[in-house]
Amino acid sequence: MKEIKVFHKAINHVADTAAKIKKENKKIIGYLCSYAPEELIYAAGFHPMRLFSSKSDIILAESHLQAYCCSLVRGVLEDSLSGRLDFLDGTIFPHTCDSIQRLSDIWRMNEKYEFFADVVLPAKLNTASARTYMLDVMVRFKNDLETATGNKITDSDLHNAINTFNLIRKNLSRIYALKSQNPNIIKGADLYAIVKGSMIMGKDELVTLLPEIVANLEKINPPETQGKRIVVSGSICDSPDIYTVIEEAGGFIVGDDLCTGQRWFEGQIIEDQDPLKAIAQRYIDRMTCPAKHSSTTLRGENIVSLAQNNKADGVIFMLLKFCDPHAFDYPYLKEVLDKGNIKNMRVEMDDQQQNLGQLSTRLETFIHMI
Amino acid sequence: MPKHKSDNTSDTKPVKIKSAKKMRDLMTTYYLDALSAKQNNKLVAWITSGGPVEPLVAMDIIPVYPENHGAMIGSSKMGEDLCIKAEDMGYSSDLCSYARTDISCSVVKGGPIGGLPEPDMLICCNNICGTVLKWYEVQARFYNVPLFILDTPICHTQYSPEIAKYVRAQIDEYIAFLENVTKRKFNYNKMVQVGKLAFEGQLLWQKVLDTTAHRPSPMSAFDAFFFLALIVTLRGTQIAVDFYKELIEEMEQRSKDGISAVKDEKYRLLWDNLPVWYQLKWLSGKFSEHNACLVADTYTSAWCGAIKYIDENNFLDSIAEAYTRIYLNIGVDQMADQVLDMIKFYDADGFVMHSNRSCKPYSFGQLDIMNIIKEKTNIPVLMIEADMVDPRNFSQSQIETRIDAFMEIIKQRNH
Ligand code: SF4
Ligand code: SF4
Numbered sequence: 001m002k003e004i005k006v007f008h009k010a011i012n013h014v015a016d017t018a019a020k021i022k023k024e025n026k027k028i029i030g031y032l033c034s035y036a037p038e039e040l041i042y043a044a045g046f047h048p049m050r051l052f053s054s055k056s057d058i059i060l061a062e063s064h065l066q067a068y069c070c071s072l073v074r075g076v077l078e079d080s081l082s083g084r085l086d087f088l089d090g091t092i093f094p095h096t097c098d099s100i101q102r103l104s105d106i107w108r109m110n111e112k113y114e115f116f117a118d119v120v121l122p123a124k125l126n127t128a129s130a131r132t133y134m135l136d137v138m139v140r141f142k143n144d145l146e147t148a149t150g151n152k153i154t155d156s157d158l159h160n161a162i163n164t165f166n167l168i169r170k171n172l173s174r175i176y177a178l179k180s181q182n183p184n185i186i187k188g189a190d191l192y193a194i195v196k197g198s199m200i201m202g203k204d205e206l207v208t209l210l211p212e213i214v215a216n217l218e219k220i221n222p223p224e225t226q227g228k229r230i231v232v233s234g235s236i237c238d239s240p241d242i243y244t245v246i247e248e249a250g251g252f253i254v255g256d257d258l259c260t261g262q263r264w265f266e267g268q269i270i271e272d273q274d275p276l277k278a279i280a281q282r283y284i285d286r287m288t289c290p291a292k293h294s295s296t297t298l299r300g301e302n303i304v305s306l307a308q309n310n311k312a313d314g315v316i317f318m319l320l321k322f323c324d325p326h327a328f329d330y331p332y333l334k335e336v337l338d339k340g341n342i343k344n345m346r347v348e349m350d351d352q353q354q355n356l357g358q359l360s361t362r363l364e365t366f367i368h369m370i
Numbered sequence: 371m372p373k374h375k376s377d378n379t380s381d382t383k384p385v386k387i388k389s390a391k392k393m394r395d396l397m398t399t400y401y402l403d404a405l406s407a408k409q410n411n412k413l414v415a416w417i418t419s420g421g422p423v424e425p426l427v428a429m430d431i432i433p434v435y436p437e438n439h440g441a442m443i444g445s446s447k448m449g450e451d452l453c454i455k456a457e458d459m460g461y462s463s464d465l466c467s468y469a470r471t472d473i474s475c476s477v478v479k480g481g482p483i484g485g486l487p488e489p490d491m492l493i494c495c496n497n498i499c500g501t502v503l504k505w506y507e508v509q510a511r512f513y514n515v516p517l518f519i520l521d522t523p524i525c526h527t528q529y530s531p532e533i534a535k536y537v538r539a540q541i542d543e544y545i546a547f548l549e550n551v552t553k554r555k556f557n558y559n560k561m562v563q564v565g566k567l568a569f570e571g572q573l574l575w576q577k578v579l580d581t582t583a584h585r586p587s588p589m590s591a592f593d594a595f596f597f598l599a600l601i602v603t604l605r606g607t608q609i610a611v612d613f614y615k616e617l618i619e620e621m622e623q624r625s626k627d628g629i630s631a632v633k634d635e636k637y638r639l640l641w642d643n644l645p646v647w648y649q650l651k652w653l654s655g656k657f658s659e660h661n662a663c664l665v666a667d668t669y670t671s672a673w674c675g676a677i678k679y680i681d682e683n684n685f686l687d688s689i690a691e692a693y694t695r696i697y698l699n700i701g702v703d704q705m706a707d708q709v710l711d712m713i714k715f716y717d718a719d720g721f722v723m724h725s726n727r728s729c730k731p732y733s734f735g736q737l738d739i740m741n742i743i744k745e746k747t748n749i750p751v752l753m754i755e756a757d758m759v760d761p762r763n764f765s766q767s768q769i770e771t772r773i774d775a776f777m778e779i780i781k782q783r784n785h
Contacts, residue, residue: 068733098499098501099734101500101731105526109738133535139532140532296517321464324464328501
């Protein structure tokens with residue numbers, strides 16, 4: 001499908017993608033977390049772009065972050081220090097984990113880009129005062145953006161942004177639903193490219209491309225082959241090869257609980273409400289990331305229902321080494337899956353990892369076993 | 371690297387601090403009380419080290435600190451075994467070793483005192499890290515008890531009005547939570563009294579730490595690591611106030627008599643990050659060999675560092691800010707400023723940083739702090755890699771070589 005090729009190209013050549021966006025006179029604001037209020041960035045006239053590590057060797061970041069920091073945080077800092085992110089006009093740091101918290105300080109102290117903001121979100125989401133605070137944080141961030149551009153962000157700018165992001169999210173959800181219905185409809189590596197591309201590419205381009213992909217997928221109906229249905233859980237899984245390995249071993253990915261997957265795009269923003277409130281509300285209602293608290297059992301209930309709703313044969317935890325929030329939840333999530341008789345396995349990986357050798361063998365063994 | 375001669379230190383042992391025995395007794399009584407809470411119809415709350423304990427004291431609830439327990443596990447060298455048990459339960463070896471040992475202790479009822487008394491409630495304040503949020507979730511599921519989270523957003527550059535409003539609102543929620551769990555009304559009168567004692571205790575603790583500005587220093591950071599336990603566990607009580615008064619007296623007397631923590635103190639060092647609990651003795655001996663005293667540290671001062679925000683006459687209102695703006699909950703550049711102040715105040719000749727695999731919020735940013743210190747002062751900086759409780763991340767021979775080399779540089783500079 002030619003539309004999907006666009007996504008592969010966009011993620012394989014991020015600097016070109018950025019150059020294209022800048023040609024449209026848009027400034028680029030980078031972020032590292034699915035709690036970044038992209039709608040506000042977009043409404044301010046900027047392009048929000050999620051940052052991934054280019055997986056280059058860590059050289060310059062060595063003098064800022066010890067080796068026991070997760071490879072995503074170290075990798076992105078390396079990219080920044082070595083100039084690979086020079087296309088950025090700014091970055092924002094929503095409060096997530098301890099590692100990102102310190103990355104934000106280091107980043108700010110290095111003063112590489114014009115715009116910088118901390119979006120110090122609440123860590124708990126289940127109280128009235130936390131909801132008020134969440135909204136206050138949005139208001140502050142909006143002010144920060146307005147100061148940067150010198151322009152007011154109007155309600156109509158916000159409504160426009162909400163519509164755009166709702167449309168992108170709705171289409172991504174639809175693609176996932178189609179894939180879950182018939183896993184043969186689209187390859188894992190393509191799905192990966194679409195989701196990652198949606199975090200990087202120009203939003204207006206996505207608004208036309210994604211519905212076209214959906215329309216095309218709805219037309220085709222490839223024969224269903226037998227395969228093991230897999231749900232992936234973790235922070236990020238930034239390796240198309242893993243999707244291919246899973247498929248070659250006879251598995252299909254039918255859903256995920258990833259920061260760079262469903263957890264990022266699920267949930268619509270209510271359109272006929274005060275826009276800032278509605279944006280804040282989605283962050284409260286959304287499936288929580290393990291660095292946030294809404295209840296002690298929610299993530300457990302969620303992983304079980306995600307697996308059940310997608311009729312998964314197994315769950316694979318893809319955990320980044322040194323990622324505390326996910327590592328803390330793992331034993332509990334495993335326990336609830338075991339109780340529900342849902343097979344699961346954990347792989348601890350490094351974002352820098354290029355050679356999948358041993359990992360492939362383990363994934364194959366697991367898929368054959370379930 | 372020439373082997374170090376320890377000729378000038380072996381002749382006389384340093385004079386022991388007398389208050390240490392009393393401190394040990396107080397801590398024993400405290401733990402006995404906590405362990406017999408159930409028999410005495412008292413409720414037990416587990417609370418994070420940086421959490422506001424004063425409302426618990428005012429409600430006659432016994433506060434218990436898993437982190438203090440973690441330190442005990444580390445000191446008694448039980449860390450490795452308990453960490454491995456947690457790993458067997460599925461917890462990654464890269465997680466905070468306080469959390470790992472505490473989680474496994476609950477399951478196996480192990481540790482130096484046979485495990486902590488079971489909690490009736492959990493109070494988690496995330497002003498120190500995100501780890502405690504996850505750790506307390508684990509324990510809330512395990513013990514099936516109510517969990518209160520005091521969410522103190524990090525002040526990277528500022529304590530904004532919205533943070534102030536949010537945290538202040540949570541202080542009231544905290545009180546409502548306690549009323550709910552205990553089925554008793556909150557005792558606001560007692561709170562006033564406890565608040566004053568907590569304030570006084572912190573002032574006194576600061577004064578204890580300040581005594582080391584004297585040359586030679588009457589105590590070292592290793593002593594501070596030990597005496598810290600009271601301001602953490604018994605903050606808000608008369609016991610802590612009385613004890614620290616005595617300790618200050620003893621320190622002042624030692625200074626008058628010229629008694630020093632390290633024999634022939636020649637060099638004064640500042641320590642950063644948590645102690646390496648299972649190697650305190652070795653490390654303190656190692657530095658003493660070089661006539662170097664660790665006179666101060668960034669860790670123990672965290673329990674009085676935010677005192678400027680406390681209004682003892684308006685305690686509940688002011689602790690929102692005081693508990694939010696503690697050392698670990700501010701930007702790395704502000705942390706560096708505090709280190710610079712300490713270097714000046716204690717007149718330090720060198721800075722020793724413990725890069726602690728267990729504690730990411732404390733350790734990430736250290737390299738930037740190091741660069742700032744190197745740039746703004748001319749004192750040497752040493753970074754050693756370790757872990758506060760898990761000894762598997764401690765390479766004694768390597769660290770010894772590095773300390774020797776570091777001390778050599780300091781000696782040459784101070785010639
Ligand atoms: S992978 Fe984990 S540790 Fe790394 S940035 Fe994400 S949440 Fe933080
Ligand atoms: S040692 Fe660090 S990570 Fe562990 S509980 Fe303390 S502050 Fe948190």
